[in-house]
Amino acid sequence: MNPLRALTLFALLSSGCATAPAPRAAPPVPDTVALDAEAARAMAATGAKGLAIAVIDDGRVVATRAYGARDAKGEPLRTDTVMYGASLTKTVFAYLVMQWVDEGRIDMASPIARYLxxxxxxxxxxxxxxxxxxxxxxxxxxxxTPGILLTHSAGFANFGFLEPDGRLRIHFAPGSRYAYSGDGIMLLQFVLERGLKLDVGTELQQRVFDRFGMPNTSLRWRPDFARNLADGWTADGSVEPHDERSTVRAAGSMDTTIDDLSRFAAALVRGEGLSPRSFAEMTAPHLPITTRSQFPTFQDELPPEARRNDLAAGLGLVVFDGPQGRGFYKGGHNDSTGNTLVCLHRGRRCVLILANDVRAEAAFPHLVRFVLGETGVPWAWEYGDKALWDGH
Incomplete structure (x- = not known):
């Protein structure tokens, strides 16, 4: 079957099921006193030095909290401290792309050759x-196509320089399976900037960061960030200075704050700034995910009977079905950063966590469950064999 037809068919078949159980009632959002206490427990259990959390309910930011330190000097992490957004950049970029879809500038199903x-x-x-x-x-x-690139199914490694010979190549028929690729996102940025003469950094600033009141967010380093900047801690407790990323990279160069990015998360779960059709397309399941975990990228696919039928690639994010209905999420990671955004359509609820200590990732499943209840987020697929804290 043509990969584009397969993507469309899967999205249609997965859009709803008459025999699916009714979504479970959402628990009340915990107050900030309870959230503060649980974050303190999580940091003590994991050894994490810094952590920031935002809670969105009914499409509105109801809490932003920051805990611990932003650097080795012990300066406090604040809700306006600049932190590394990592691969959450990809979701912000996908949102921008869907605006261009609404304007007819780009088509998700057209080959990229059309624009070059x-x-x-x-x-x-x-x-x-x-x-x-x-x-x-x-x-x-x-x-x-752009849709293939945003579903991580171009057949690329995460980055070409990670190949044994350092050469980018295509490993499987584009559109046929999921394999996470930063270079796929970079290819879409290239197509937009070279083919359509669009400046991704400038467009994001005007269409997203300015629109939603995000004064301390940029895909390019700004000197004023240095006044209130988070360094990071690695798995062995070493401090890693914040990288001053001077090049706009849609795959992951965003600096932001929990205050700023929570405003984008709230707008996203509301569908603000996108047509209903584009919001539905961005958060729909386009391609089944067939591996046991997200990494390594080219691991063997599971046999059909062992695959999850509630897990799929959306556009710039991952779509899942759980006890509270359909949701979507995106993670972000490097050696000293752990981030996650989890949203549920029902109740338009989200939890956003930015951590400047990668050890905090072990507590993400518990903290998301503490705020949202059981969601169905595919944590085992996201983190593989990594040991996770269960809250005890």
Whole structure:
């Protein structure tokens, strides 16, 4: 079956089921006193030095809290402290792309070749993007669409430089399976900037950061961030200075704060700024996820009977079905950062967690459950064999 038809068919078949159980009633959102106490327990249990949480209820930010330290000097982490957004950048970028879909500038199902003035491998390699020239001789790149790139199904490794020989290549038929790829997101940025002459950094600033009152968010480093900046802690407790990312990279260069990004999360779960159709498309299940965990990228697919039928790729996020109905989420990670955004359509509720200590990730499932109740987030798929704190 044509990959584009398969994506559409899966989205239609997964959009609802008459025999699905009725969603469970959502528990009340805990007050800030209870949230503060639970965050303190989580930090003590994991050894995390810094953590920030935002709670969204009915599409409104009802709490933003920050705990611990922002750096080795012990300066307090605040709700306006600049933290690394990591791969949550991808979801913000996907939201921007869907605005361009609404405006008719780009079509999710059209091959990217439509937007380029020469074949992709003919473009000179640039450090800002990736080495498209390595795709010469493999015409499968012509089947790649924006929808395929936003569902992480182009067939790329996470980044080409991680390949044994450092050369970007296509490992499977584009659109046929999920395999997380930052270079896929970078390719879509390249298509938009080179093919359509759109400046992703400028457009995000105007359409998202300015619109939703996010004064301390940018995809490019700003010197004023240094006044109130979070460094990070790695798994062994070492301090890692905040990286000053000077290049706009849609795959993950965003700096932000819990105050700022919570406003975007609230707007996203409301569907504000997108047509109802584009919001539904962004948060719909487009491609089944067939592996035991998200990483390593090219692990074997599970046999059909062992796969989860409640887990799929959306556009720039992951879609799941759980006891409270359908939701979506996105994680972000590097050696000293752990982030997650979990949203439920029912009640338009979200939890956003930014941690400047990667050890805090072990407490994310418990903290999300503490705020939202049981959701069905695929934590085992997200974190693989990583030991998680169960709250005891």
């Amino acid at each position: 003035d020469k074949p992709l491998p003919a473009y000179a390699d640039e450090d800002r993007y990736s080495t498209w020239s390595n795709l010469a001789g493999d015409d499968r790149w012509k089947a790649i």
